[in-house]
Amino acid sequence: MSEAVASNLDTPKSGLPGLVNDWTADKQTYHVPWGKAMMWIFLVSDTFIFSCFLVGYMTVRMTTAEPWPLPTDVFALSMFGSDPIPLILIAIMTFILITSSGTMALAVNYGYRGDKRKTMYLMLATAALGASFVGMQVFEWSKLIGEGVRPWGNPWGAPQFGSVFFMVTGFHGLHVTGGVIYLAVVARKVAKGHYDKKGYEIVEIAGLYWHFVDLVWVFIFAFFYLW
């Protein structure tokens, strides 16, 4: 595979001529490892899944004639006996996910430098941050369930609020959970030296998935929590 990649890269054109050449050269189109191309195809398809959820949420929120509960109040939380601070837990979760995206980017970088120890520790840090994100989501869910939010109703307004909340954040949380497991497995294989000969593209591929999870959260944060 690597040879095939190299052979078409002798004089790689960039930009638009490169695009035409890549598609018409009767050779491999994407000059990346097959695993990376497949991860991108998966992420594009996942984009459509999350987009369907968010567009469905938009439609439901536009069409309902009942008032939409105010997220700024619903997700307010009092910390250490203070007055409720709007959206504070969601903000902390956002920062945790961004921090984990940063550690993941560094892990990819150290992977290509062949620094196994740093790559492994940074990936484990990423997974730990992801796990704490899921933990906070569990707290958020149980708090809202305790206050009477259900997929079919809630004490404040439009009943669709609960179904959108549980489906969108639940599906995202599932992705984070899957990512934590994925990262832990790859980190273990990095530590065992499985990629010494194969190369560290796999760390970048795992990183793509993790950044995508962060990316989806950017949109959920904007459209569901802030709107």
Added chain:
Amino acid sequence: MSADVGQQHPLGIYLKIWILLFVLSTLSYLVDYIGFQGYLRWTLILVFMFLKAGFIIAIFMHVMWERMALVLTILGPPVALLFLIGAMAIEGDYTFGARVDYFGANPNAEPLPVTHIGGHEEEAH
């Protein structure tokens, strides 16, 4: 070969983008904390959202360094979503209007106030 296949870039750019994402997240949280409303709120939310998404895709996911064949495969298909969003917005607007005009729904109803369990109240129990 690996130099062409792998995405290797200086650490500095990741750290800069990382800090930038923190700043943008703080700003988008402040939109809610300060309590901007109306078009100002929606504009700010969208601007910060697209900036964050753009930096994550371009730098962290290395899309700005990929060949155009892959970039268009990634960014091309989602353009179709604009049509879905547009169609559903028109349809949603129509449904809402029908519910107000023909089913007597109140378009200006306010949600009920949120009272939280926890904080001082919980300690009292």
